[in-house]
Amino acid sequence: MLTDRFSALRAGGRRALVCYATAGHPDPVRSIALWQGLEEAGADVLEVGVPFSDPMADGPVIQASSQAALAHGVTLDGALALVARARLGIPVVLFSYLNPLLAAGPDVLRRAADAGVHGVLVTDLPVGSDPEREAWLGDGPLAFVRLVAPTTPQERMAEIARHGRGFVYLISRLGVTGVSAQLPSDLPDTIARLRAVCALPICVGFGVSRPEQARAIGAHADGVVVGSAIVRAADASVDEAVSLARALRAGLDGADA
Amino acid sequence: MGDAEMVTQDGMDGRFGAFGGRYVPETLVPALDELERALEAALADPAFDAELSSMLTHYVGRPSALCDAPRFSAHVGAPVWLKREDLNHTGAHKINNALAQALLALRMGKRRIIAETGAGQHGVATATVCARLGLECVVYMGEEDMRRQRLNVYRMRLMGATVVPVTAGTRTLKDATTEAIRDWVTTCPTSHYIIGSVVGPAPYPRMVREFQAIIGREARTQMLERAGRLPRAVVACVGGGSNAMGIFHAFRNDAQVELVGVEAAGHGLDSGAHSASLLRGTPGVLHGSLSYLLQDASGQVHPAHSISAGLDYPGVGPEHAYLKDAGRATYVAVTDAEALEGFALLGRLEGIIPALETAHAVAWIAAQRGRWAADEPVLLCVSGRGDKDVAQVSEPGAGSA
Numbered sequence: 001m002l003t004d005r006f007s008a009l010r011a012g013g014r015r016a017l018v019c020y021a022t023a024g025h026p027d028p029v030r031s032i033a034l035w036q037g038l039e040e041a042g043a044d045v046l047e048v049g050v051p052f053s054d055p056m057a058d059g060p061v062i063q064a065s066s067q068a069a070l071a072h073g074v075t076l077d078g079a080l081a082l083v084a085r086a087r088l089g090i091p092v093v094l095f096s097y098l099n100p101l102l103a104a105g106p107d108v109l110r111r112a113a114d115a116g117v118h119g120v121l122v123t124d125l126p127v128g129s130d131p132e133r134e135a136w137l138g139d140g141p142l143a144f145v146r147l148v149a150p151t152t153p154q155e156r157m158a159e160i161a162r163h164g165r166g167f168v169y170l171i172s173r174l175g176v177t178g179v180s181a182q183l184p185s186d187l188p189d190t191i192a193r194l195r196a197v198c199a200l201p202i203c204v205g206f207g208v209s210r211p212e213q214a215r216a217i218g219a220h221a222d223g224v225v226v227g228s229a230i231v232r233a234a235d236a237s238v239d240e241a242v243s244l245a246r247a248l249r250a251g252l253d254g255a256d257a
Numbered sequence: 258m259g260d261a262e263m264v265t266q267d268g269m270d271g272r273f274g275a276f277g278g279r280y281v282p283e284t285l286v287p288a289l290d291e292l293e294r295a296l297e298a299a300l301a302d303p304a305f306d307a308e309l310s311s312m313l314t315h316y317v318g319r320p321s322a323l324c325d326a327p328r329f330s331a332h333v334g335a336p337v338w339l340k341r342e343d344l345n346h347t348g349a350h351k352i353n354n355a356l357a358q359a360l361l362a363l364r365m366g367k368r369r370i371i372a373e374t375g376a377g378q379h380g381v382a383t384a385t386v387c388a389r390l391g392l393e394c395v396v397y398m399g400e401e402d403m404r405r406q407r408l409n410v411y412r413m414r415l416m417g418a419t420v421v422p423v424t425a426g427t428r429t430l431k432d433a434t435t436e437a438i439r440d441w442v443t444t445c446p447t448s449h450y451i452i453g454s455v456v457g458p459a460p461y462p463r464m465v466r467e468f469q470a471i472i473g474r475e476a477r478t479q480m481l482e483r484a485g486r487l488p489r490a491v492v493a494c495v496g497g498g499s500n501a502m503g504i505f506h507a508f509r510n511d512a513q514v515e516l517v518g519v520e521a522a523g524h525g526l527d528s529g530a531h532s533a534s535l536l537r538g539t540p541g542v543l544h545g546s547l548s549y550l551l552q553d554a555s556g557q558v559h560p561a562h563s564i565s566a567g568l569d570y571p572g573v574g575p576e577h578a579y580l581k582d583a584g585r586a587t588y589v590a591v592t593d594a595e596a597l598e599g600f601a602l603l604g605r606l607e608g609i610i611p612a613l614e615t616a617h618a619v620a621w622i623a624a625q626r627g628r629w630a631a632d633e634p635v636l637l638c639v640s641g642r643g644d645k646d647v648a649q650v651s652e653p654g655a656g657s658a
């Protein structure tokens with residue numbers, strides 16, 4: 001389903017809007033309303049964050065959302081139940097740290113697929129770090145999406161691209177998740193270096209918060225991922241987060257104009 | 258256990274049996290590769306060894322003494338020997354590793370140093386060597402630990418380090434480590450992260466063990482000279498596990514030497530408030546490696562508790578997890594209240610006030626009367642001195658902390 005989505009976008013000359021939201025944030029009920037609103041606003045893919053007690057790759061906004069979700073008792077099982085209840089028409093990618101996946105047991109990938117999840121992305125399992133567990137994730141029913149960082153040498157980019165499924169997630173800048181005032185000036189170069197060795201669609205995330213940033217990235221990449229900005233807006237209200245997604249969609253579609 | 262077998266589990270591939278590994282964000286992979294290459298080059302370079310050895314001798318004060326303990330030995334019923342890491346400059350074993358890693362950072366051309374600290378001993382050691390080498394130093398420390406270890410916060414700042422309070426989660430070592438990793442993900446091209454124990458992603462557990470192994474190398478030679486034989490048992494406290502790995506490593510192939518690691522049982526192993534990752538944890542991934550971890554059924558890390566800030570950590574170094582499963586080392590635990598007794602006991606009997614961390618190992622040995630024959634020597638790693646803990650212990654109600 002992820003692949004179909006990207007093929008359709010490519011055929012239409014459009015860029016993907018990938019929206020991140022932490023499962024169970026602001027609370028379980030509004031979490032579902034938020035996801036449905038994001039779909040309506042034009043999101044192509046929903047990344048569902050699995051709450052974790054020690055999110056070392058996340059900045060303050062997503063950390064706080066993870067804590068709030070845990071306080072509501074939402075863990076991986078709860079996240080899957082919410083996905084099943086939301087009945088979304090767009091592909092869903094789980095965004096998790098490794099430990100909650102390990103704790104959930106070997107059948108968790110099957111259970112996730114049954115709940116309506118299409119892909120999985122693991123923040124702390126880089127390519128080559130653990131062949132056995134990477135095979136478990138890669139050979140299961142979900143598309144195993146891999147990450148590339150600005151520090152990744154091009155040879156390694158090629159290796160990551162070979163292992164990836166669905167799309168490649170390019171981290172725009174050094175650091176943890178969070179909004180940035182400015183995109184790194186060498187981002188187009190980084191995208192070009194990756195593009196040269198990668199047949200999969202490239203989505204760029206970390207730091208993207210405004211429509212004009214989405215548009216700028218859309219000129220080079222196949223999609224943008226927006227996380228902290230949506231979570232922060234959802235702290236205020238679901239409507240605010242949905243309006244932001246709508247504005248991002250418009251910004252991104254303007255990229256083709 | 259045969260030599261060959263131990264060698265294959267030496268962490269050269271980043272793993273200790275099933276444990277260890279490198280579970281980090283992609284951004285850090287090139288930084289860890291660079292560190293690994295720099296480490297291999299440094300370990301093979303006589304100039305690095307010469308510089309490190311010289312500073313260990315003249316700045317740190319090594320070799321640290323091996324000291325007999327007649328009155329404590331009489332209490333235990335076996336001769337106890339104390340490896341005096343408390344006599345190092347800055348008062349703990351932590352400086353062995355901090356100094357070596359700072360020299361490595363210089364070789365890599367990285368002049369900004371990041372560290373996490375619990376008790377503050379690793380932070381102080383890192384701030385110290387950074388002052389000596391002219392490096393910028395940023396130390397992350399949980400707010401709760403800053404309260405417990407106020408003096409060490411002052412010492413770090415006095416030496417020019419920036420101490421950043423961490424207010425997330427339990428406000429202790431776990432959260433300080435998470436925050437230090439976040440800094441490193443942002444600054445890795447120009448900063449080096451000096452982890453304070455045998456934890457974290459490969460190559461840290463093996464590297465920190467290498468830099469702490471001098472404790473056991475010296476102690477083994479000193480035991481043969483002074484006691485005329487190897488110890489029957491080697492005992493050390495285990496937080497992340499660096500002083501224990503440091504003293505264990507030289508004895509790993511001496512099958513007759515029992516290796517004992519003492520964890521913090523906090524309010525009791527069944528109270529839910531302890532730091533006994535090896536005794537009560539299950540395998541899981543935290544801070545970049547797979548090891549025993551205090552966690553719940555959904556994989557959320559369970560907050561640790563110990564009266565001692567340096568042991569108050571829900572994980573443990575992966576090599577300890579391996580040694581436990583292989584049966585080569587034995588792990589036991591001591592409560593807060595028992596540790597406070599150990600703290601006082603060594604002061605009263607030997608005129609040595611140990612760190613609260615070390616006091617756990619003291620207390621365990623003190624309770625083993627009858628375990629060893631009168632001619633079976635026991636070697637205790639006195640990982641640090643207790644000055645930093647006197648204020649906390651003297652507070653009313655310290656026993657129930």
Ligand SMILES: Cc1ncc(COP(=O)(O)O)c(C=O)c1O
Pocket residue numbers: 349350351375376377378379453454455494495496497498499500501566567568612614615640641642
């Ligand atoms: C004196 C002392 N001993 C022991 C420890 C525990 O660390 P490790 O288990 O790595 O030796 C600490 C940590 O702060 C310490 O300061």
